[in-house]
Amino acid sequence: MTTDEMLRLENQLCFPLYVASRLTTRMYGPLLEELDITYPQYLVLLALWQTDNQPVGELTKRLYLETSTLTPLLKRLEQKQYISRKRSVTDERSVLIALTESGQALKEKAVCIPEKITELFRSSTIDMQELTGFYQTLQKIIQHAG
Amino acid sequence: MTTDEMLRLENQLCFPLYVASRLTTRMYGPLLEELDITYPQYLVLLALWQTDNQPVGELTKRLYLETSTLTPLLKRLEQKQYISRKRSVTDERSVLIALTESGQALKEKAVCIPEKITELFRSSTIDMQELTGFYQTLQKIIQHAG
DNA sequence: TACGATTATATCGTACACGATACAAATGTA
DNA sequence: TACATTTGTATCGTGTACGATATAATCGTA
Numbered sequence: 001m002t003t004d005e006m007l008r009l010e011n012q013l014c015f016p017l018y019v020a021s022r023l024t025t026r027m028y029g030p031l032l033e034e035l036d037i038t039y040p041q042y043l044v045l046l047a048l049w050q051t052d053n054q055p056v057g058e059l060t061k062r063l064y065l066e067t068s069t070l071t072p073l074l075k076r077l078e079q080k081q082y083i084s085r086k087r088s089v090t091d092e093r094s095v096l097i098a099l100t101e102s103g104q105a106l107k108e109k110a111v112c113i114p115e116k117i118t119e120l121f122r123s124s125t126i127d128m129q130e131l132t133g134f135y136q137t138l139q140k141i142i143q144h145a146g
Numbered sequence: 147m148t149t150d151e152m153l154r155l156e157n158q159l160c161f162p163l164y165v166a167s168r169l170t171t172r173m174y175g176p177l178l179e180e181l182d183i184t185y186p187q188y189l190v191l192l193a194l195w196q197t198d199n200q201p202v203g204e205l206t207k208r209l210y211l212e213t214s215t216l217t218p219l220l221k222r223l224e225q226k227q228y229i230s231r232k233r234s235v236t237d238e239r240s241v242l243i244a245l246t247e248s249g250q251a252l253k254e255k256a257v258c259i260p261e262k263i264t265e266l267f268r269s270s271t272i273d274m275q276e277l278t279g280f281y282q283t284l285q286k287i288i289q290h291a292g
Numbered sequence: 293t294a295c296g297a298t299t300a301t302a303t304c305g306t307a308c309a310c311g312a313t314a315c316a317a318a319t320g321t322a
Numbered sequence: 323t324a325c326a327t328t329t330g331t332a333t334c335g336t337g338t339a340c341g342a343t344a345t346a347a348t349c350g351t352a
Contacts, residue, residue: 016284021167023291124290138162145169
């Protein structure tokens with residue numbers, strides 16, 4: 001590859017990665033609107049539905065986000081009454097994030113989302129095997145860059 | 147897959163896509179800092195180095211960004227004197243984005259970036275063939291979601 | 293047990309990112 | 323040629339995203 005080719009938009013792997021991420025996020029918009037949450041807020045709830053009552057630091061690790069991103073996001077989820085923020089008793093530095101009843105109930109309304117997204121990709125030419133390989137490469141990238 | 151498994155963070159393809167995109171973007175940070183530009187600004191310049199003197203609308207299409215994102219970004223690049231914004235003579239609605247001399251010169255300082263990023267992934271277990279497949283799947287996703 | 297180092301969050305400033313809305317220039321058509 | 327429609331950008335409000343910095347609680351150790 002020449003230097004000129006190296007600098008082509010499409011040849012920088014980061015670019016399609018960046019575009020694909022934003023476009024797929026956009027696909028969630030209409031579905032999440034019904035739950036009155038954004039995509040990153042959805043990811044936080046996914047993490048909590050899986051493991052509830054976690055300190056902020058644990059969530060930053062799982063989501064690969066900085067506390068400077070997560071703290072205000074969590075406050076918005078608190079305002080929506082989906083989560084609670086409580087100082088840990090054993091460690092006053094820690095803030096524990098827990099689902100409210102409302103937040104737990106939301107899970108039932110969210111179960112259909114993965115299916116609907118899968119459905120949107122049904123007509124694409126991406127089969128299960130390809131997806132598995134794609135997923136594995138993503139994991140490698142995350143491992144390497146994280 | 148059970149509904150509970152469907153709602154696991156890792157099983158939603160969107161999530162690793164979102165993380166991988168942010169983490170790779172972070173890798174560019176230190177390299178781009180030397181050019182005094184951000185990652186999205188770098189992508190705009192890549193597009194211009196490839197095809198100069200384009201209307202804003204053309205850039206939004208190539209980068210899959212809204213004008214509400216691009217307009218302020220372009221103004222910042224203008225402030226840094228890397229690009230110029232001129233109303234088209236043939237169509238007064240259009241704003242043509244062109245590289246300044248300084249912006250063209252920046253290309254020389256940027257040619258090493260793709261190499262350096264590739265270098266950072268050298269020790270990873272991702273080979274050329276895997277990368278090609280990964281790239282093709284990304285394209286399919288973009289085509290389908292775009 | 294003082295006290296410097298570390299840890300867990302929070303705050304601030306800057307820069308995206310996008311939907312909704314606005315508006316002027318251009319276009320199509322009666 | 324009036325004028326409704328479309329097109330190309332811009333503006334505004336909300337919500338990420340992150341580095342730098344701040345601060346209180348905890349820990350390590352002399």
